[in-house]
Amino acid sequence: MKRILVTGGAGYIGSHTTLELLDAGYDVVVADNLSRGHRSAVEPARLREVDILDTPGLVRVMQEQPVDAVIHFAAYIAVGESMKDPGLYFRNNVSGSISLVNAMQEAGVRNIVFSSTAAVYGMPAVVPIPESLPYAPINVYGETKVMVEKVLDWFGQTQGLRSVCLRYFNASGADPAARAGEDHEPETHLIPLLFQAIETGTPATLFGNDYPTPDGSCIRDYIHVSDLARAHIGAVEWLMTGGVSRRFNVGTGAGYSVQEVVDAVARVVGKPVPHTWGPRREGDPATLVADSSSLRNELGWAPRDSALDRIVETAWRWYNR
Ligand SMILES: NC(=O)c1ccc[n+]([C@@H]2O[C@H](COP(=O)([O-])OP(=O)(O)OC[C@H]3O[C@@H](n4cnc5c(N)ncnc54)[C@H](O)[C@@H]3O)[C@@H](O)[C@H]2O)c1
Numbered sequence: 001m002k003r004i005l006v007t008g009g010a011g012y013i014g015s016h017t018t019l020e021l022l023d024a025g026y027d028v029v030v031a032d033n034l035s036r037g038h039r040s041a042v043e044p045a046r047l048r049e050v051d052i053l054d055t056p057g058l059v060r061v062m063q064e065q066p067v068d069a070v071i072h073f074a075a076y077i078a079v080g081e082s083m084k085d086p087g088l089y090f091r092n093n094v095s096g097s098i099s100l101v102n103a104m105q106e107a108g109v110r111n112i113v114f115s116s117t118a119a120v121y122g123m124p125a126v127v128p129i130p131e132s133l134p135y136a137p138i139n140v141y142g143e144t145k146v147m148v149e150k151v152l153d154w155f156g157q158t159q160g161l162r163s164v165c166l167r168y169f170n171a172s173g174a175d176p177a178a179r180a181g182e183d184h185e186p187e188t189h190l191i192p193l194l195f196q197a198i199e200t201g202t203p204a205t206l207f208g209n210d211y212p213t214p215d216g217s218c219i220r221d222y223i224h225v226s227d228l229a230r231a232h233i234g235a236v237e238w239l240m241t242g243g244v245s246r247r248f249n250v251g252t253g254a255g256y257s258v259q260e261v262v263d264a265v266a267r268v269v270g271k272p273v274p275h276t277w278g279p280r281r282e283g284d285p286a287t288l289v290a291d292s293s294s295l296r297n298e299l300g301w302a303p304r305d306s307a308l309d310r311i312v313e314t315a316w317r318w319y320n321r
Contacts, residue, residue, distance in 0.1 A: 003027040003065060004236060005109075007052055007100060008073030010037025013115065013171055013225055015180040017071060018042065020229035029065050031058065032074065041180060052096040058103035069111035069236045070104060072097065075144070078188055079119070079283075082140035093144035094151070101155055111239035113232055114152060116145045116165040116247070118221075118288055128291035131167070131247050138283050149247065156245045164235040164243075169221035169251035169290045171228055173311035174318035181318025182225070190258065191312060194265045195319045197274045204273065206258055208280035217258035219287040221251035224305035224314070234299040248299070251290025252306045260308065268312040 004021055008014040009030030014037070021028050030042045033051040050057040052074045075093045076082070082089040097114075104112065119142030121133050137143045155161040172191050174181030182192055197204035209216040231250045238246070256264075266273050295301045305314070 001025065001027050002068045002240065003029065005029050005031060005062060005067040005070045006073065007031045007070065008037065008075065008115075010034055010039065010041045010047065011073060012182045012184065013168075013228060014071075014073040015041040016175055016225045017073070017229040017232045018046070019175060019179055020226065020233055024233055029061065029067065031061055036076065036184070038183060052100050053091070055099045055103045055106075058100060059106045062103065062107035062109055066107070067109055068240055069113065070100065070109060071113045071232050071236060072100060073115045074100075075115065077141070077184075079139045079141045080188075082144070086140040089140050089144050090147075093141075094147045097148040098151060101151065101161065104161070105155075105159060110160060110162055111236065112152065112161065112163045113235045113239070114148060114163055114165045116149055116167040117142065118167055118169045118249070118251075118290065120146050120149065120167060123283075123285045124288070127287050128253055128289045129249065130291045131249055131294060153245070162239050162243075163245045164239060165247040166231055166235060167247065167249045167290075168228060169223055169249070169288060171225050172222045173224040173226065173305065173314045175226060176305065176314050178314075178318045178321050181321070182315065190261055191265065191315050192319065194262060194273050194275070195269070195316065198265070198269055198271050201274055204275045205278045206262070206275055207278055207284060209259070209277045210280070211286040213257055213286055215257050215259045218284055219255035219257045219289065221253065221255050221289045222261070222306065222308065222311055223251050224303065224311050226305050227303040230304075231295060231299070231301050234295075234301045238299055246294075246298070248295040249290040249292045250295060251292050252303050253290060253292060255287060255289040256308050261312075264308045264312045268309060268316055
């Protein structure tokens with residue numbers, strides 16, 4: 001049985017990917033320091049409480065239970081926080097990833113799937129966004145992901161490390177069986193914020209309804225977290241069967257506007273969503289939609305759960321667990 005080390009497996013996307021890996025017959029070890037994740041999101045026997053900055057600690061984890069590949073989610077993820085405290089983000093996301101790669105080298109592990117992001121493209125000139133666009137991050141968070149992609153590339157060229165970087169768009173939804181879901185603190189993602197607004201009656205503030213889009217609100221590519229998790233399995237299998245290093249977008253190619261998401265939440269929950277429109281947020285492009293034809297054609301991946309109402313239904317089921 002192949003064994004995968006999942007860093008950040010106590011977090012949102014990592015916990016869903018762990019479930020999908022187990023469902024697909026893999027053994028999984030999770031490395032997480034629980035700084036932003038939840039102990040309850042991981043079976044106790046799988047969890048190794050270790051900081052990815054602790055290189056010897058990671059080597060021990062990989063020597064105790066040898067792994068065939070690493071899927072690397074562990075990072076801080078809030079754009080606003082990254083602009084207030086860049087040092088925190090460069091250290092955790094970049095130094096942490098370098099520590100992980102060094103530990104992999106020492107333990108003889110050569111395959112890594114890395115959580116990258118649409119933020120590496122900044123304000124893209126071409127939509128749907130192809131992977132060939134140059135790096136153009138406009139915030140520290142996006143820059144940390146660019147830096148790690150480059151580190152992985154150089155370790156590939158010089159040390160034989162093989163990597164797939166998956167550039168996710170808007171991860172959303174929850175495990176359809178409600179075994180896991182989204183629980184960030186503080187929450188910055190749209191769908192859970194709209195649920196909170198319904199629950200508390202305090203209106204959610206939405207940023208900008210004067211964009212050059214059909215209804216004036218921003219359009220984003222919402223990808224169901226279980227579809228995202230399955231893309232990781234495809235990527236790890238690609239590497240373990242000799243595939244070369246690649247960078248793939250993971251999105252559906254079909255964008256929904258913020259207003260359409262508000263409408264879907266109201267429809268699924270059966271209640272109006274209290275909300276107000278504030279000014280645009282700096283650095284928010286009008287439309288971010290992925291061209292994920294490479295992932296579809298080369299890994300045979302296709303989204304199954306990413307219809308908007310399906311995303312909202314699964315998220316709502318988890319929210320009410
Ligand atoms: N959520 C999204 O929409 C989205 C979009 C694009 C990319 N990503 C990337 O996907 C990954 C996972 O995102 P998420 O939404 O699941 O985030 P999350 O915060 O829910 O999970 C991150 C996990 O990493 C752990 N972690 C952080 N720093 C660590 C460290 N130094 N050592 C050990 N563990 C550490 C946290 O405790 C947490 O469990 C991140 O790398 C993020 O940048 C997320």
